[in-house]
Amino acid sequence: MTNHNLMKRRIIDRITILLLILVIMNSCAKEYTDPSGANADDVLNSPKGLTGVVVGLQRSYTVGRLGVYFNSISVTGFTTNEIRLMNSGNIPELQLFTGGNSVDGTNNILTNLWTYSNKIIFDADNVIRQSENLADRNYAAGLVAYASLFKALALGNLSQYWEKIPSGTGQNVSFIDRIEGFNRAIATIDNAFTVISANPISTNFLGNMPEGIDIQNSLHAIKARYALFAGNYALALSEANLVDLAKRSTFNFDVQTSNPIFEIATSTNNVFQPTNADLGLTGEFAPDPEDKRLSFYTDLTARLAGFGSTRLTAIPVYLPGEMILIRAEAYARHADLINALIELNKVVTKTPANDPFGVGADLPPIVGTFTAAQILALIYKHRSIELYLSGLKLEDMRRFGLPTSDRKRNFFPYPFTERDNNVNTPPDPVF
Secondary structure: OOHHHHHHHHHHHHHHHHHHHOOOOOOOOOOOOOOOOOOOHHHHOOHHHHHHHHHHHHHHHHOOOOOHHHHHHHHHHHHOOOEEEOOOOOHHHHHHHHOHHHOOOOOHHHHHHHHHHHHHHHHHHHHHHHHHHOOOHHHHHHHHHHHHHHHHHHHHHHHHHOOEEEOOOOOOOOEEEHHHHHHHHHHHHHHHHHHHHHOOOOHHHHHOOOOOOOHHHHHHHHHHHHHHHOOOHHHHHHHHOOOOOOOOOEEOOOOOOOOHHHHHHHOOOOOEEEOOOOOOOOHHHOOOOOOHHHHHHEOOOOOEOHHHOOOOOOEEOOOHHHHHHHHHHHHHHOOOHHHHHHHHHHHHOOOHHHOOOOOOOOOOOOOOOOOHHHHHHHHHHHHHHHOOOOOOHHHHHHHOOOOHHHOOOOOOOOOHHHHOOOOOOOOOOOO
């Protein structure tokens, strides 16, 4: 790492630490401000301060056991049989691995996912609002776009795991349906596109950001994802078509901030590992033994590999294969089975060398005449392999109508930190 980058990282880390001191992390029902009266205006009213906030959003999303990303893949992985528990002494993981009524509002993984997602939304809203006061409109546009990406990801994560999500932040906020949560994520991205269309993001802003994220492509990709989850297939298709599949967009790591999968799981044998060499898939969804994605995601002993291989391995914001499979599903949902199969086969036949991340099945194309149900089953199968341990499989299982007996939970109880502080917290789901 260059001296310039080290200095930039130290400045950003100091700003991030200051921001963390200024927030309360207990629940979205509380205001994320300093009760002692510390003034955050100095942070939120300058480009330097707002830059620190948006970098802090990325850290809250990606770093360590508390980060949204790791908790998301843990929740989905355990409840959909992607991963197996390695140590029953890890009680939150044991609850999720067991499933059913074993999962309650005390679960720290769910609490972290809830709390940090809401913190990201709160901080992102501050950035979006305060950026309007900056004279440099191009720098402000970058701040809005970057903050909007993480706000959308946070809204989407909440909507994937809970039936209802908070309508905002503050005391005793009301709740909205999770589909409205996906639509709010889409609206957040739409606003970002409006801002950057009027004022393109400045190179000065990009130079102050961590390397890795392609902002424009990521906004289109995450919009496509949540449009799909919201059942807006036409929008999902149009947005997926706007993503440049030759480009990478990644969360990068360094010696100070390690890849969380490697740090917590791959480097030890104490948390989780893949369920088996078939990624936990059985029956009609079992992968072809020749599928080269199996050797990408697991090693010869069926331990974690892929995007948790090393301390410095970058994690994709989205995979090109996800966009292709979104197109396939959108066509299938609209009964265009010819184009659905064409798109599906782009993933089935893709070689590792032809994928920016090296994810490729390299299988012969699927041929034949299929019903819509059969095509959708094939799309689900290949999503389960292509997007292994991405935190998306639980939503997929619901959307594709798999029986609830195939998963250990359908939705999750609300954390006690929320229920104890917000009278509007909905009843917990039965399963």
